[in-house]
Amino acid sequence: MRAKYVMSEVFLGLWRNISMTVAMIITMAVSLTMLGAGLLLYNQVDVIEEYYQTNLEVVVYMQRDVTEEVSEKIGEELRASPYVKQAQYESQEEAYERFQETFAETKDLVDSVDPEVLPSAWRVEMHDINDADQLIADFAEREGVYQVTNQRDILQEVFDILGGAQRLTLVVALVQGVAALMLVANTIQVAAYSRRREVAIMKLVGAPNWFVQAPFVLEAVFAGVIGSIFAFATLIAAKFLVIDGQFSNLFSLMPPITMQSILILLPILTGISAVISAITAWITLRFNIKV
Structure with missing residues (x-):
């Protein structure tokens, strides 16, 4: 019975603040997409370096x-x-x-x-x-030797550029993540304020804190999880439509991004979004719902 009540309150709260909910989902999706892209790039740089470490040559050019x-x-x-x-x-x-x-x-x-x-x-x-x-x-x-070159030295600039792009993507994801957390906190504050009378009545009849806070926390978690699913779908679309479509010629020079490396991001992004959303909502509620 309690579980049924909590879940009904979750969906009711999401519907009441539908515009804030949509904004929270979109912000979470954008930040998680950037985070996923950063993680993919981080992993791909390691894959490329490992690939070339085993395929690089020293070339002795003759006169x-x-x-x-x-x-x-x-x-x-x-x-x-x-x-x-x-x-x-x-x-x-x-x-x-x-x-x-x-x-x-x-x-x-x-x-x-x-x-x-x-x-x-x-x-x-x-x-x-x-x-x-x-x-x-x-x-x-x-x-008889004209020049001796190490291919790793030639590609080092490429690795440096990839490393810079890697760090930039993670920084952008971090900024987006902070914006998403602030939006989560603001949404929870608005939801708690709009239901302040219901919360007060529940507290008066002796409802425990976790029972009062659970619908709000689950709202944030639900929005975060939906955002992670959208982010995951965006990354898959980017692989097939952009990477495999527009940049397929690059695969002759470097290993492609595998589907497995993208699939493994789904539980990672979902877990990160759920945990961070829950913690942010719980901390926000500590300042809005008093024992």
């Missing part, structure tokens, strides 16, 4: 006029190095084919490059990419 004997000698020394897992030779023709594949969408750039301009190279897979600096020091000054 264009290097002889075959010198190039083979460099290859033998690379294979003999304790830092090297595998060394594969790439001729000028193969380098040009790779260049064409990489910049296939910019035909003018491909047409402007002469195949003979691109140097041959040894592509080196390391046991540990952290040893790349030592390998570079060993081979940078060798005869």
